[in-house]
Amino acid sequence: MPWVRLDDRFPTHRKVALLSDRAFRLYVSALCWSSENLTEGLILDRELTLVARLRGAKTAATELEEAKLWDRVDGGWSIHDYLEYNPDRSRVQADRAANAARQKAFRQRRAEREAEARNASSNAPHNGVTGDQYDAENDASATRTRHDGDTTALRTDSENRSSPQVDAFRNGVSNGPPSPPPSHTPSPTEKEQASRTREHGIPEQARPLVDALTANGVIVRWPFHGNEWFPLLALISRTGIPAMVDHATKVAARTSVESAKYFVPGWGELPPLPPPGDGRPALRTVDTPRPPLSPQAARRNESRNLLDNLAAQLRATGGTQ
Structure with missing residues (x-):
């Protein structure tokens, strides 16, 4: 999308400050029209009503002519010094093509990364906590160097495996409900002491x-x-x-x-x-x-x-x- 360039002192310029409201609106609308349609500042007679929908457009155009903001050309008007502040048609088209190519390359790289991620996910093991031979062979405890007399050499299971009986005693987890704490009925003396404690x-x-x-x-x-x-x-x-x-x-x-x-x-x-x-x-x-x-x-x-x-x-x- 091209942009129209306006100097920050544009409204206070001596040519612009004396314009009527209709002429000022027509001038700004013509700048946007030329930038959007790549006319390089050319406003045709038949396009004048499309540039800005306002009454007395021709009168406003004549006012812009007299203010030296528009130049009369064959078949219309040319915005004075438009190409000195705004890019021409070829520059805008080249920028648009470069932007389109850049976006296309970005979308292509993103699609390739997503495809690689999907392939890696489909080739990975479905469960990382399985007890098959593959896990046992890749476990650090199974492949470490075994020495004579080492009691850990007799272990063939991976250290990540757990026995239900060992877990029950080692972790203190049981399947039965917890035992309720023993109940105690306070004596009258204890009740009196509790009342005094309050x-x-x-x-x-x-x-x-x-x-x-x-x-x-x-x-x-x-x-x-x-x-x-x-x-x-x-x-x-x-x-x-x-x-x-x-x-x-x-x-x-x-x-x-x-x-x-x-x-x-x-x-x-x-x-x-x-x-x-x-x-x-x-x-x-x-x-x-x-x-x-x-x-x-x-x-x-x-x-x-x-x-x-x-x-x-x-x-x-x-x-x-």
Whole structure:
């Protein structure tokens, strides 16, 4: 397929920029017509309506004449300097013939390669994993040098062959179904241990508090880790489980609580247990409504609670880390 060559400054050339739209379209269409039909830039009068289907084609041709883009010749027009930028008829025909020959040679080489591949496939063995004499003779283990006293010299089969009995024991493959693992029924003690394992991380000193809250319907998470348990254990020793459960139950009745850490600030404000031997009953908390705290007061309480927790942790650990 030939191509039409146009300079990248063609639309802005002084001869082209002043053309009307019809003349511009006729000129470009004439370039493509000449390249396709190998007219070498010649446009005949009778072919003018075929070059571009537009009204006033003759008027547009006259405009191209006046712009010196077309030259008037006998029987038509000639595109000015067409052969200076585009190949002539003989050059295009030679290129087409060379391209056709190149494509023909390529198709012929491809057909020959496909025929060789088909022949090689038809002459090859149908099964490369057969146990005939041909495979045994070509096997590396069958043709290797045999020495006196070599125990492998007695083997006549190729190493690729396998015996069903040998494979069954060597590879551990059997035809029977696999044996089910032995079943085990856990004892009540093992069930209790498994239940405690699911709640891993709760120390034994805090277990009575957890169980008491659960029995009263307060089921929360206990996201304490490591040293975070020390302040809670100190509160249990200082305040007592009954007062802590009573406080948590009342709080949980008013709002939804998901974590036990929500109760820690309130537990820290509970009164301590009376000294042993004074005969006085343990004090209980009095649930009195309190006005909402301002943000500043809430931050101060949070800081105070943090200091109280650290002090309780130091007391519980004997003042050492």
